[in-house]
Amino acid sequence: MNIKSLKTYFFTELQTIQEDSEIESFFFILTEFLHNLKRIDVSLHPDFEVSETDLEKWKTIISELKTEKPIQYITGEAWFYGLRFEVNENTLIPRPETEELVEWIVESQKSKVDYLSIQKSNNLTILDIGTGSGCIPITLKKEIPSAFVSAIDISEKALEMARKNAINNKVEINFIHQNILETESLDEKYDIIVSNPPYVRNLEKQEIKKNVLDYEPHLALFVHDSDALLFYRKIAQLAFKILAPNGKLFFEINQYLGKETVELIEQLGFNNIELRKDFMGNDRMICCGL
Numbered sequence: 001m002n003i004k005s006l007k008t009y010f011f012t013e014l015q016t017i018q019e020d021s022e023i024e025s026f027f028f029i030l031t032e033f034l035h036n037l038k039r040i041d042v043s044l045h046p047d048f049e050v051s052e053t054d055l056e057k058w059k060t061i062i063s064e065l066k067t068e069k070p071i072q073y074i075t076g077e078a079w080f081y082g083l084r085f086e087v088n089e090n091t092l093i094p095r096p097e098t099e100e101l102v103e104w105i106v107e108s109q110k111s112k113v114d115y116l117s118i119q120k121s122n123n124l125t126i127l128d129i130g131t132g133s134g135c136i137p138i139t140l141k142k143e144i145p146s147a148f149v150s151a152i153d154i155s156e157k158a159l160e161m162a163r164k165n166a167i168n169n170k171v172e173i174n175f176i177h178q179n180i181l182e183t184e185s186l187d188e189k190y191d192i193i194v195s196n197p198p199y200v201r202n203l204e205k206q207e208i209k210k211n212v213l214d215y216e217p218h219l220a221l222f223v224h225d226s227d228a229l230l231f232y233r234k235i236a237q238l239a240f241k242i243l244a245p246n247g248k249l250f251f252e253i254n255q256y257l258g259k260e261t262v263e264l265i266e267q268l269g270f271n272n273i274e275l276r277k278d279f280m281g282n283d284r285m286i287c288c289g290l
Helices: 003-014 020-035 039-044 052-066 071-075 096-110 115-120 135-143 156-168 202-207 230-242 258-267
Strands: 077-080 083-086 125-129 148-153 174-177 190-195 243-252 271-277 283-289
Touching: 003 020, 003 052, 020 039, 020 052, 020 071, 052 071, 071 077, 083 135, 083 156, 096 135, 096 190, 096 243, 096 283, 125 135, 135 148, 135 156, 135 190, 148 156, 156 174, 190 230, 230 243, 230 258, 258 271, 258 283
Parallel strands: 125 148, 125 190, 148 174, 190 243
Antiparallel strands: 077 083, 243 283, 271 283
C-alpha cells in the first residue's frame, strides 16, 4: 500500500472517533514516527510504499487510537517548548498551557536589568514541585543554563522518566523523591519555585475527555472537591519558608478557581500577585512574591 492510499484508509477507520483535523494531525505524527517522513515528504512522494510489516504497525496503532488512547502514549513521546520528552502512563502529557507558564518564567528573568550577570553566575536556583515528565525544569535549564535546577515528585516511576528526559536533553537536574504534602521545609533557598500540581476537582470529571480520564495518571490530575486548593496551600506555605529574598512563586491553576487561588495566596502573606489567562482566555497561571 502506498502512503496516499494509507492516508485514505487511516481517515476511514477513525472518522467516527475523531475530528478530521485531529486525524490529519495524528497521521503526520505517525508518518514521521514510523517512516521519518515529514508532511512535505508525504506530499512530494504519494507513491511511497509502506511495507507489510509497517502496515501491521499502522493497524495496531489504529486499534489503539480507536480506544482513544493518547497518541503520545502510543509513540512514547511528546514535544514541549521545542524539546522532545519521553512519556508513559506514569506522567502527564505536557500541554501548551504549561509552555506559557515556562515562557513567563523565562521572560521574567530576561526582563531583569541584571539578566546578563545571572547568565554568567551559578546563583539562580529553581525548584519545580510535582515534576512528572520533567518538562518544566528541563526546559528552564535549557533556557537558563547557569541556573541550579531541582525537581520534586512523589512518584518514583515519574522521576525515572524525568531523569531519562534530562539525559536525553543533555541537562543536569537535581531530582528529589518526596511527598510535598509531608514536607515541612527544605535545606535550600530558591529564587524561583514553580508548580503545576493536581487541580482538577472530581466534580469536573464529566468535562474531561476519555483520552485523559482513562489513560493519564489520576494522582497528577485530581483533588477532592472538599479541598481543591490543598496543594496550592501546602506549596505556598512551604515557599514562604524557602523562597530567597525577591524570589517568585509560579503556579499553573484550575481555570475555575482563579479568584479563590489568588485570595488563598494573599491570605498566606504573598504580594504582587498577578493572575494571567492562557491562549484560550482561561485563568491559568499566577505569579507572586513575598
